[in-house]
Amino acid sequence: MPKATVTxxxxxxxxxxxxxxxxxxxxxxxxxxxxxxxxxxxxxxxxALSAExxxxxxxxxxxxxxxxxxxxxxxxxxxxxxYKAVQGGMLAVKRLExxxxxxxxxxxxxxxxxxxxxxxxxxxxxxxxxxxxxxxLYPSENKARALLRIASxxxxxxxxxxxxxxxxxxxxxxxxxxxxxAEEFLTALERNSRADLLEKLLSHNVTIVKxxxxxxxxxxxxxxxxxxxxxxxxSKLKAESLLAKLFPSLPSYKRACYTLSEQGFLSGLxxxxxxxxxxxxxxxxxxxxxxxxxxxxxGKMETLTAMVNRGNxxxxxxxxxxxxxxxxxxxxxxxxxxxxxSKPRLALKAAxxxxxxSFLLLTKDFRPDTEFYSKAxxxxxxxxxxxxxxxxxxxxxxxxxxxxxxxKANALFSDYEKEKE
Numbered sequence: 001m002p003k004a005t006v007t008x009x010x011x012x013x014x015x016x017x018x019x020x021x022x023x024x025x026x027x028x029x030x031x032x033x034x035x036x037x038x039x040x041x042x043x044x045x046x047x048a049l050s051a052e053x054x055x056x057x058x059x060x061x062x063x064x065x066x067x068x069x070x071x072x073x074x075x076x077x078x079x080x081x082x083y084k085a086v087q088g089g090m091l092a093v094k095r096l097e098x099x100x101x102x103x104x105x106x107x108x109x110x111x112x113x114x115x116x117x118x119x120x121x122x123x124x125x126x127x128x129x130x131x132x133x134x135x136x137l138y139p140s141e142n143k144a145r146a147l148l149r150i151a152s153x154x155x156x157x158x159x160x161x162x163x164x165x166x167x168x169x170x171x172x173x174x175x176x177x178x179x180x181x182a183e184e185f186l187t188a189l190e191r192n193s194r195a196d197l198l199e200k201l202l203s204h205n206v207t208i209v210k211x212x213x214x215x216x217x218x219x220x221x222x223x224x225x226x227x228x229x230x231x232x233x234x235s236k237l238k239a240e241s242l243l244a245k246l247f248p249s250l251p252s253y254k255r256a257c258y259t260l261s262e263q264g265f266l267s268g269l270x271x272x273x274x275x276x277x278x279x280x281x282x283x284x285x286x287x288x289x290x291x292x293x294x295x296x297x298x299g300k301m302e303t304l305t306a307m308v309n310r311g312n313x314x315x316x317x318x319x320x321x322x323x324x325x326x327x328x329x330x331x332x333x334x335x336x337x338x339x340x341x342s343k344p345r346l347a348l349k350a351a352x353x354x355x356x357x358s359f360l361l362l363t364k365d366f367r368p369d370t371e372f373y374s375k376a377x378x379x380x381x382x383x384x385x386x387x388x389x390x391x392x393x394x395x396x397x398x399x400x401x402x403x404x405x406x407x408k409a410n411a412l413f414s415d416y417e418k419e420k421e
Contacts, residue, residue, distance in 0.1 A: 010068045011045055017061040030209070030217065031060040038139035047105065047138050075108035077116075082107050086116040090125060093117075097132070105138045112136045112146040114153075123157045130159070144171040145181045152181075155188035165197060169204050169224070177201060177225045186237055195245035201225060202249065231256055235263035243268045247275070254287060261291040266306050273310075285312040296321050296330045304330055308337055316342055323353045331358045340365050344372065351376035351391075354384035370395035374402075382407035 018028060025043070029036045032053040041047040049057070051069060058065045077083050082103075085096040097103055103113050114134055117126050136146040147168035154161035168176075189197055205221040227250055234242045243265075250256050253276045260269040269291070277284035292313045295304035307313055315337040322331035331350075335358065338346060347362035359376070368376075373396035380387055398405045 011043060013063070013067060014057060014061065015043060017063065021061065023060065027215065028057065028060065030211065030215075032056045034141070035139060038141075041139045047140070050141065077109055077111065080107040080109060080111070080116070082111070082113045082116045086113075086120050086122075086125070089122075090128065093125065093128075097134075102138075104134050104136060106136070106140045106142060106146075110140065110142045112140075112142070115146055115149055118149050118153050126153050127157060127159070130154075144168055144173065144176040147171060148177070148181045148185050152185045152188040155185075155192045155194065158192075161188075161194075161197070165200060169200065172204070172206060172224055174206050174208055174222055174224065178229075182233060183237060186233055186239060186242060190237065190239040190242055193241060195241045198230075198242055198245050202227060202230060202246075227251065228255065228259070231259050232263065235260050235265040235268060238265050238268075240267060243271070247271070254283065257287045257291065258294075261294055261303055264300055264303055266303060269303075270306070288312045289314060292318055293321060296327055297325055299327050299330060301329055301333065305333065308334070316346065319346060320349060323350055323355050323358060326353075326355070328355070328357055331355065332361060335361045344368075348376055348379060351387065352379045352381075354381045354387055356384070356387040356390065359387065368394070370397070374399060378402040 017023075018025075025039045026036055029039045032039070032049065033056060034049060034053050038047070038049065038053075042049050054069045055065045058068050081096060085092045106112050114126070114129050114136070117129050130150075135150065136143045140146075147164055151161040151164040151168060153159075154164060189195060201224060204224045206224050208220050208222050210218050210220070227246065231243075231246060231250065234246060247253075247256075253272050257269060257272045257276065260266075260272055273284050273287060276287060288307050288310060289312070292304055292307040295301075295307065296318055304318075308315060308318070315334055316339075319331060319334040319338055322328075322334055335343075335346075343362045343365050347359055347368075350356075350358040350362055373391045373394045377388060377391045377396040378399065380391065382388075398409060
């Protein structure tokens with residue numbers, strides 16, 4: 001939600017209405033969904049609120065939203081003075097600092113100055129900003145994200161990130177550890193072998209206040225991030241040392257296997273399967289088959305290859321699925337993994353699914369006769385013109401039991417006539 005342009009007397013109007021209706025700052029914070037500090041900063045004119053928060057404030061005060069703000073045009077990072085200064089380098093940054101009283105409040109996009117520095121990737125400029133205490137100090141819905149990104153920058157520059165991580169945890173709300181900022185931080189942990197900091201994130205609880213009825217609220221605590229959510233992030237980033245740190249605390253290795261498979265994190269998946277196998281070998285085998293099934297459906301060759309090469313999958317069933325799903329690359333790989341004596345039966349299945357390439361590969365290992373080609377023609381689809389034409393060229397004949405024989409013959413004739421033209 002973008003910020004809003006507040007009218008000149010909006011703050012005074014809010015103060016007057018709050019006083020007249022005996023509404024406290026705490027009640028206003030609850031009604032608008034922002035912190036008590038953010039409301040106080042707004043009432044003192046130090047910072048703005050989002051359009052969403054101002055709309056809720058107007059509703060609480062029985063006012064029209066237009067009495068408090070006018071919507072602002074969608075802000076762009078490229079238009080921010082922070083962006084322009086950072087692109088200009090150190091001198092431009094120092095010039096901006098000298099021209100402004102505060103450079104540690106967010107711009108109209110909600111982004112802090114130091115985040116533009118992090119985007120630029122200039123370590124010297126980042127360290128300069130830290131030494132000048134150019135940090136997010138004012139209440140902002142994006143403050144937690146900025147602190148997390150600063151901690152990531154510290155790791156990148158081999159500086160101590162703990163203080164900024166602790167500050168992030170103080171500011172964080174449920175859902176703050178997510179998206180690009182979270183991925184950036186976990187990547188920095190992995191590169192700097194700081195898996196120990198993962199424990200801080202997993203053990204941290206946040207307070208959630210839920211409105212029950214009118215002014216009545218219910219407060220509860222919840223983990224900042226669930227272990228399953230962390231596993232998904234770690235798997236996506238292929239962070240092996242973080243995964244090793246996370247494994248002992250996971251509630252279910254079975255669920256972990258499926259998450260790792262979905263993300264294509266094979267080395268992690270193999271480790272998880274090994275842990276399942278220690279206690280339940282049959283379950284480990286079933287999980288491998290399920291992971292292979294998911295790989296076929298998603299066309300993930302690397303995962304499929306890894307599972308099949310472990311020797312515990314039922315490959316004929318996987319091949320039939322690949323034919324049904326039209327996953328040609330998966331089918332081609334699986335054809336080499338099925339028994340020779342099964343290939344005539346599977347070739348007929350390929351014909352039924354109109355998979356000509358798979359049919360040709362399967363029939364390489366035996367010598368089909370005219371009767372076999374006629375059987376294939378009998379079950380092939382009427383619109384599989386290329387396959388039907390090939391079968392006829394190999395001696396297949398339209399017999400009374402051939403399905404769609406009229407449609408097939410017409411389609412073949414039409415195809416032949418087009419070639420003549």
